[in-house]
Amino acid sequence: MNKILLAVDGSENAKRAVDYVLKMTRKQEDLMITVIHIINSQKEITKLRNISSEIQDIKERVVKNGMEIIERHVSIFENNHIKVATKLLDGDPATKIVEYAKLGEYDHIVLGTRGLTDLQSIVLGSVSHKVLALSECPVTFIK
Amino acid sequence: MKVLIPFDGSEASQSALHYVLKSAKNHRSLDITILTVVCNEAPFARDFVANPTEALNACQDFFRGSLEKAKALFDAEGIQVSTLMKSGDAAEVIISTVEEQGFDKVIMGRRGLSSLTGWVLGSVSAKVLNNVDVPVTLVK
Numbered sequence A: 001m002n003k004i005l006l007a008v009d010g011s012e013n014a015k016r017a018v019d020y021v022l023k024m025t026r027k028q029e030d031l032m033i034t035v036i037h038i039i040n041s042q043k044e045i046t047k048l049r050n051i052s053s054e055i056q057d058i059k060e061r062v063v064k065n066g067m068e069i070i071e072r073h074v075s076i077f078e079n080n081h082i083k084v085a086t087k088l089l090d091g092d093p094a095t096k097i098v099e100y101a102k103l104g105e106y107d108h109i110v111l112g113t114r115g116l117t118d119l120q121s122i123v124l125g126s127v128s129h130k131v132l133a134l135s136e137c138p139v140t141f142i143k
Numbered sequence B: 001m002k003v004l005i006p007f008d009g010s011e012a013s014q015s016a017l018h019y020v021l022k023s024a025k026n027h028r029s030l031d032i033t034i035l036t037v038v039c040n041e042a043p044f045a046r047d048f049v050a051n052p053t054e055a056l057n058a059c060q061d062f063f064r065g066s067l068e069k070a071k072a073l074f075d076a077e078g079i080q081v082s083t084l085m086k087s088g089d090a091a092e093v094i095i096s097t098v099e100e101q102g103f104d105k106v107i108m109g110r111r112g113l114s115s116l117t118g119w120v121l122g123s124v125s126a127k128v129l130n131n132v133d134v135p136v137t138l139v140k
Helices: A012-027 A041-047 A055-079 A093-103 A119-125 A127-134 B011-025 B052-076 B090-101 B116-121 B124-131
Strands: A002-007 A031-039 A085-090 A108-112 A139-142 B002-006 B031-037 B081-086 B105-109 B136-139
Touching (some): A002 A012, A002 A093, A012 A031, A012 A108, A012 A139, A031 A093, A055 A085, A093 A127, A127 A139, B002 B011, B002 B090, B011 B031, B011 B052, B011 B105, B031 B090, B052 B081, B081 B090, B090 B105, B105 B124, B124 B136
Parallel strands (some): A002 A031, A002 A108, A031 A085, A108 A139, B002 B105, B031 B081
């Protein structure tokens, strides 16, 4: 059994990561795939705090968006008759992805990335950079 | 699927080998190449030996030995691999090899990349990751 944690967001790179894992399933039969998406509701609440939305409303909307992102990717697997598990977590994306991979004893993390070049990602830490630094298991980056 | 494993003998690159070895056992269609990039100019040579060519040869012999050992791991499991030895800037050689020989995937080791220095100065794996279009798997 090979446990794959596929981390997705709304980006094009995430779609390519989905295609990559889909290809893996054609070559290997013993894969157990979990599609994970992390929402950061605290960050969204901070962003929108000047607008007179209720915190609860923002949270609900963020969760709903998160669910939609997962469903969009999962439907690609379903169309290919592949069963996958799903997980939606709230918090710092990289930290949550790595924590979940450790807890679930995943063998492999797959995620889409735009690369690690920009200075902002060096200083502030992009999700891929942070996942790479924190994770113990192999990480595959898809562009 | 053509897989390139850059190998420098480090612990992390050993882990990458073992990772590929494990997946190659239930995935026989892998076409594996182990690449060692070494002995670029052998800069230490001038200080220690009269003959830099000799030092370069010694360096290449050493790494050829470790590359052979890496290959032997796969031979023992009956898995065919090719080996390549090149010299130059490690990241640049890896990137050009991927492009020129049409590799589908790179699997390589990484050391701790958490330090800021590693990122500002650019580690080999970061440079490879930024400059190839194919999937890159990094193994600790």
